[in-house]
Amino acid sequence: ADRKAAAATGGTSDAGTGRRTRRAAGRPAPGSLDPLGIGLFAAALTCAMFFLLRLHEPQWVLLAPTAALTAVLVWWQLRCPEPFLDLRMLAGNRALVLTYLRQGLTYLVIYCVLYGFSQWLEEAHGYSSFHAGLIMLPMSGAAAFCSLAGARTKGIRAPLTVAAACLAAGSGVFLLLQGSSPLFALLCAAALFGVPQGLASTGNQAAVFVQAPPDGVGAAAGLQRTAQYLGAITASGLIGLLYGQRAADPGLHRIALIGVVLGLLLLALTLADRTLRARSEP
Template structure:
């Protein structure tokens, strides 16, 4: 919703496009940190408790934003919103993994598709609803509407989400999933927090964020503390028994690490369009907030429909390849777009960015389900969203560099050129990723990845023995190489 209210907020508080970009960035900064933290809590104390607590924070964010007397209070509201909403996705993935363990079968792809459909459904309604609220109730309505929505979600969660299992039972499921050896070797513990790791990650990311948001006048000195904090973070994560970001697991689990990289780069391109294109439509094209929301609606509906289509595919590489190709086509269309471009071309360009959202959402989500350690699915899902939000933060910096104080054709073309280059890189990354060539399914009770084999044998058809956790994936990647 905020994408169609940025211009109105900027006018009311005398803030330019580079300044209002902070409303986007502060939410994603909070989310990038909170997603893996709340995912780990969901693994440890239970996803239902974490989800309900997050909704209460969302209610607080709506009240703060609706009553904000100044621009700073809007930043506080978005910060709270980023923390509160971060509970949803990792909690949902943890619930699905728990059900898989209880039923003794993997989570069906259509179920993952419906989860993606829910997220993209809200995104489909968001720009249009935001434009309607801004045009009728003012931009404060964008913040106020989160209160009844969060309360409705809270009541629904109390009614339908299964109560959290006792801690010992959740630990038992993790052992049954074949991760006992992995945790014994890595020393990790589901639900355990790493406060110092969280602070180091937040500090490094904050320095990088401030640097990215003013690329027109870069503060190069910020790179020094960012690199220093990143180095200290890396050393600490490698030594800590329950690290905030499990670098050893990512170093061994190449397929999961590539999934994060692919997801982050994809959404860097998408967020440039979601926020940069809407501002261009209002300031260069002269559309109202409501008209901008309507122009963005086909993009959102395409994302919504393709999330269901992607859920019905059996592989991962094909839909991800199609998504990357469409991102390149959409970027090419925007590269030639001006204030006089026909509306049909703008709608077509929007669809080229909407379809990939649905395909990427279900494809990468399925990859995380397959490759993540069984007893840490919440934290792994949180890291997937962290990668997505790092892409959003970078997109905010690019928007600030391209537009400055006003969105124009030249800035749009700069973003389109960067998006096209990244899309081509994504095509190469996806096509050459050998881990995506074989359809892999994980049995919930054994936690074993099989490529056309039965779960009880634990043996890959190529002859390599399946290992558990990170060691298994490392061996799998070495064998394919």
């Protein structure tokens, strides 16, 4: 009994010493937040967002605070014991960074079509907003179907390859569209872009779950969504830059050309990424 009491006392003392050592080292308690890192990240992202939203009238003055806030954010995250963004993990995890790049570029093209095509249907083709929405329905339907199909697929590389190929092919179809194109061609073009919208979402999400460290999956998934939003914001700015005062055929074709280039780039990135593998079984 005495030995047990001594062991218990010693264990308690050792645990207390360990806690004091951790506190002395300046390590925060598990589950602590990084409010400064969160604030710097939000501020830098906000400045970048306002710059990207007005690419047709660039607000160059916003680049200075964006760069300064980003530099301070990097400085702090490399020194914070439990950073909001684990930059060291990202620097050593090339596969995860490539997944974020794929997500951002994919949704840049998708949102260019989602916003730009509907605007072109109204201004160049003469459809009402109601009829333009109906023409966009095949895109939503194909995206929903492909999301379900992608969620049931064990592989990661194949869905992402198909998504990139459809982005390039769909953009190629948009290069052929004119203000006089028949309704059937418009419906087919919209449906073709629904395929990458569904497959890329589930495929990149599965890649994040495989590539992120087990204790950082939640933060990694949040950064994936941030990459998607940055793609959407950039798409909005590009549409204003490429259309100008009115959505017409030349502007749509410029958007389509960007889609072809980015689609082929995404296809090359996906095929060259050897880290993509079948998702792990639970």
